[in-house]
Amino acid sequence: MINVMVVEDDPDLCGSVCRYLSLVGMNVQRAASGAEMDALLKDFPADLMVLDVNLPGEDGFSIAARLRSASKVGIIMLTARGQLDDRVLGLTAGADAYLVKPVQFRELEAVIHSLTRRLGESPAEEKRDSREENPQTWGFDAPSWSLITPGGHRVPLTNAEYRVLQTLTASVARDDIAAALGKSVGGYDDRSIDAVMARLRRKVNTATGENLPIRAVRSVGYVFAAPVEARSYQAS
DSSP states (O other), rough: OOOEEEEEEHHHHHHHHHHHHHHHTOOOESSSSSSHHHHTTTTTOSSEEEESSSSSSOOOOHHHHHHHHOOOOOOEEESSOOOOHHHHHHHTTTSSSESSSSOOOOHHHHHHHHHHHHHOOOHHHHHHHHHHSSSSEEEETTTEEEEEOTTTTTTEEOOOHHHHHHHHHOOOHHHHHHHHTTTTTTTTTTTHHHHHHHHHHHHHHHHHHHOOOOOEETTTTTEOSEEEEEEEOOOO
């Protein structure tokens, strides 16, 4: 069953949305503000938020950004603010979908199911996350420009690959990665950075059978999601 939190200060609309979602089999909780939402989330493990923008106190954009920085919860903005700037602001803040009032409840239901499927993890991803709860240490051998895997494999790196991996251990921002590649801020193509990451993953996996723990951080860049030691290693 999908756990949905509806954050809406119009009691009639909020009641109607909650009743409909309950009737189609969802477990629904309601809140009229960000503060009330925070209090309810302590005991309600929401899978997805349906979030208004014009709320008393903290507005929906701020709430979305705060939720996104702390969790992977699905966020659907449901608001009367339908201008392009508002849509862009909502999606940039972390919303996964942006719906404009009035909305047909069947459409909202369809978006919830679509988003829930998209956010659901495959068995392979669950196994990967379980393994990474206790990540093993990787290493960089500066004199030989090599990556040392937890299994002890040595992967030779190009100068650019070595600098990118070093940067990832300290930063997630695309601008920093671009700088490591010798590109100016704004003077690079996001797809070229994505291609570098894909090549690095394939290179390490092909050479060692181990998965390089590079994780994408949405709207920001990448991070090396494992402990790293930068020191010299004796060649085996």
